[in-house]
Amino acid sequence: MANLHWLANPGRFLRIANAVLPYLGALTAALLAWGFFAGLSAPHDATQGAPAKIMYVHVPSAIMSMAIFGAMAVASAVALIWKHPLADIAAKASAVIGAGFTATTLLSGSLWGRPTWGTFWVWDARLTSELILFFIYLGYIAIWQAIEDPNRAARAAAILCLAGSVNLPIIHYSVEWWNTLHQPAGLLQGRTDSSMAVPLLTLLAGFFSFYVTMLLWRMEREVVGRKIRQLRLLRAQA
Amino acid sequence: MSPFLAVIARDVRLALRQGGGSYWTLLFFVLTVTLFPLGVGPDLALLARIGPGVLWVVALLAAMLSLDRMFQADYEDGSLELLALAPLPLELTVLAKAAAHWLTTGLPVTLLAPALGFLLAVDVTAYPILIAAMLLGTPVLSLVGSIGAALTVGVRRGGVLLSLLVIPLYVPALIFGALAVEATLDGLSPRPHLLLLGADLLVALALTPWAAAAALRLNLE
Structure with a gap:
C-alpha cells in the first residue's frame, strides 16, 4: 500500500513515466521485431500451412484483450475503494488499448478463419464471447464520453467495469453452453512445438510491453489533459 | 404498509396511470413481434x-x-433525492423499484408471450416452459437493467447509452431462456437451463442492488 500512495502523486508519476517510456518503447520494438521475424521464419503449420502464421498476431492479442479487462477491473476496484487518483486514469487509458486488441483479435481471427474454415465468421463460443467483450469495452468507453465531470465519470465507469467483470465469466460459460448444444466447431487445438512457442511467447511479451508503453503514454496525456481542463475552468471562472 | 412495499406500490401506480407508459411497452412487444413474420415471410415452419x-x-x-x-422521472422532479434520504436503505429502494419495473413490464410480457406464440406457430407443448423461463428470466432483465438505469440517470440522451451498457449484460438470460424453450421443443429436459436461469436470477438479486445504489449515490451528489 505504501508504494501505491507514493505513486499517487501525479507529478511524481509524470517524472517516472517520462524517464521510463523511451526504454519501454525500445524494448517493445525489439521484442516485436524479433518475435515477428522468428515467427515468420519458423516452419509452417503441418496441416494449415502459411495461414496459421496469423496465430502470431491472433493469440497474443486475444490474451491481452482479456488480461486488460482484468487489469481494468482491478484498477476500478482500487479507484472505488482507496480513491487512488491514478487508478481511474489507468482504467480509462487501458480501455481503448483493450478495445484495440479485441478488434485485432476479431479481425485477425476472421482472416484466419477464411482459408481454414472457409468462412469469415462462425458463431463459435470463443468468437461470440470475444465479440461481447468488445461491446462491453465500447460501453465502458461510451460512459466516459457521456459524463462530463471526470470524477463522476470515473466512478460511473468503475461501477460499470466491475459489473461487467462479474458478468463476463457468466457470459463466457453461457455462450459456451449455447454453442456446444448447436454446432460444435473443434478448433484452435494446436500442439505447440518449441519452434512456434518461443516466437509466440516473445510476441506475447512484446504485446504486453506495448500495452504498458501505451498505457503510460496515455496516462501521461490524461494527467496533463486534466490539468489543462482545470486551468481552463479556473480561467473561465476568474 | 412497510416502506419497501410502499415504494413498489407507488411505482406500479405511477406506471399504470396516465402518462406512465406501461401499456406502450406491451404494445411495443406485440407490434415488434408482428414485424417478424412480415420480415422473414409467412412460412409457419420457419416461424415456429x-x-x-x-x-x-x-x-x-x-x-x-x-x-x-425506473429512475429518470424521479430524478427530474427531485423525489429520488427524498427516497435516498429516507430511512429505507437505498439498496432496498432500488430493489423495490426493480420489482415494480418487473411487475409492469416483465410480468405482463410473460403473460402475453403465449398469445404471441400462437402468431408465431410455436408448439403449444412449449408454453409452460416458456412461461416458467420468462418468470425466472425477466426479473434478471429488470435487476441488471437497474444498474444501467442508475448509471445513466443524470446523463443527457441517456436512453441510447443505456442500451449500449445493458445489452451485453443481458446475454446470459437470453441464452438460458431461449435454450430452455428450445430444449423442450427438441424433446430434451429444460431443467438445466431453468436451474441456470434461476442461478442467474439469484446472483442478480444479491449483487445488482449494491451496484445500482452506488451509481445512484454518485449521480445524486
Whole structure:
C-alpha cells in the first residue's frame, strides 16, 4: 500500500513515466521485431500451412484483450475503494488499448478463419464471447464520453467495469453452453512445438510491453489533459 | 404498509396511470413481434423454429425500452433525492423499484408471450416452459437493467447509452431462456437451463442492488 500512495502523486508519476517510456518503447520494438521475424521464419503449420502464421498476431492479442479487462477491473476496484487518483486514469487509458486488441483479435481471427474454415465468421463460443467483450469495452468507453465531470465519470465507469467483470465469466460459460448444444466447431487445438512457442511467447511479451508503453503514454496525456481542463475552468471562472 | 412495499406500490401506480407508459411497452412487444413474420415471410415452419428466440429478444427490448422510467422521472422532479434520504436503505429502494419495473413490464410480457406464440406457430407443448423461463428470466432483465438505469440517470440522451451498457449484460438470460424453450421443443429436459436461469436470477438479486445504489449515490451528489 505504501508504494501505491507514493505513486499517487501525479507529478511524481509524470517524472517516472517520462524517464521510463523511451526504454519501454525500445524494448517493445525489439521484442516485436524479433518475435515477428522468428515467427515468420519458423516452419509452417503441418496441416494449415502459411495461414496459421496469423496465430502470431491472433493469440497474443486475444490474451491481452482479456488480461486488460482484468487489469481494468482491478484498477476500478482500487479507484472505488482507496480513491487512488491514478487508478481511474489507468482504467480509462487501458480501455481503448483493450478495445484495440479485441478488434485485432476479431479481425485477425476472421482472416484466419477464411482459408481454414472457409468462412469469415462462425458463431463459435470463443468468437461470440470475444465479440461481447468488445461491446462491453465500447460501453465502458461510451460512459466516459457521456459524463462530463471526470470524477463522476470515473466512478460511473468503475461501477460499470466491475459489473461487467462479474458478468463476463457468466457470459463466457453461457455462450459456451449455447454453442456446444448447436454446432460444435473443434478448433484452435494446436500442439505447440518449441519452434512456434518461443516466437509466440516473445510476441506475447512484446504485446504486453506495448500495452504498458501505451498505457503510460496515455496516462501521461490524461494527467496533463486534466490539468489543462482545470486551468481552463479556473480561467473561465476568474 | 412497510416502506419497501410502499415504494413498489407507488411505482406500479405511477406506471399504470396516465402518462406512465406501461401499456406502450406491451404494445411495443406485440407490434415488434408482428414485424417478424412480415420480415422473414409467412412460412409457419420457419416461424415456429425462430419463435421462442424472437419472443425472448423482443421481451428483452421491451424491458430495456422502459428502463429509463425506473429512475429518470424521479430524478427530474427531485423525489429520488427524498427516497435516498429516507430511512429505507437505498439498496432496498432500488430493489423495490426493480420489482415494480418487473411487475409492469416483465410480468405482463410473460403473460402475453403465449398469445404471441400462437402468431408465431410455436408448439403449444412449449408454453409452460416458456412461461416458467420468462418468470425466472425477466426479473434478471429488470435487476441488471437497474444498474444501467442508475448509471445513466443524470446523463443527457441517456436512453441510447443505456442500451449500449445493458445489452451485453443481458446475454446470459437470453441464452438460458431461449435454450430452455428450445430444449423442450427438441424433446430434451429444460431443467438445466431453468436451474441456470434461476442461478442467474439469484446472483442478480444479491449483487445488482449494491451496484445500482452506488451509481445512484454518485449521480445524486
